[in-house]
Amino acid sequence: MPVIVRIYASLREKLxxxxxxxxVKGASCKLSDMLSHLSDLKKVIEEFGQxxxxxxxxxxxxxxxxxxxTSVLDGDVIDIFPPAGGGRPFLR
Numbered sequence: 213m214p215v216i217v218r219i220y221a222s223l224r225e226k227l228x229x230x231x232x233x234x235x236v237k238g239a240s241c242k243l244s245d246m247l248s249h250l251s252d253l254k255k256v257i258e259e260f261g262q263x264x265x266x267x268x269x270x271x272x273x274x275x276x277x278x279x280x281x282t283s284v285l286d287g288d289v290i291d292i293f294p295p296a297g298g299g300r301p302f303l304r
Contacts, residue, residue: 213287215246219253223294227252236286243269244280246290253292266293 214233224230234249247254257265267274268291274282284290 215284215286215288215290217246217250217253217290217292219292219294221294223253223256223292226256226294236284241284242280243267243274243282243284243290246284247280257292260295264295267291268293 214235216231216233218231219227219229232250234246236246247257262280269277269282269284270288271291274280
């Protein structure tokens with residue numbers, strides 16, 4: 213069963229997609245490894261700083277887990293929300 217990565221709001225507009233499925237082939241890997249397979253998303257997160265995004269793994273904020281070192285398993289769902297407002301313009 214694939215891992216599903218869903219993005220929201222202005223992040224969808226910027227990247228031009230809503231969700232992606234990634235296969236971890238039965239093994240666990242880290243969230244940072246999953247992002248490496250989505251280079252466009254990884255680039256935006258690095259540009260604006262991971263701390264400015266809300267990233268949920270199965271509904272739990274990764275800040276309460278192990279951050280980008282959190283293990284991801286088959287069937288997990290990752291939801292990524294961009295910065296809500298203020299600060300640097302996001303869509304530029």
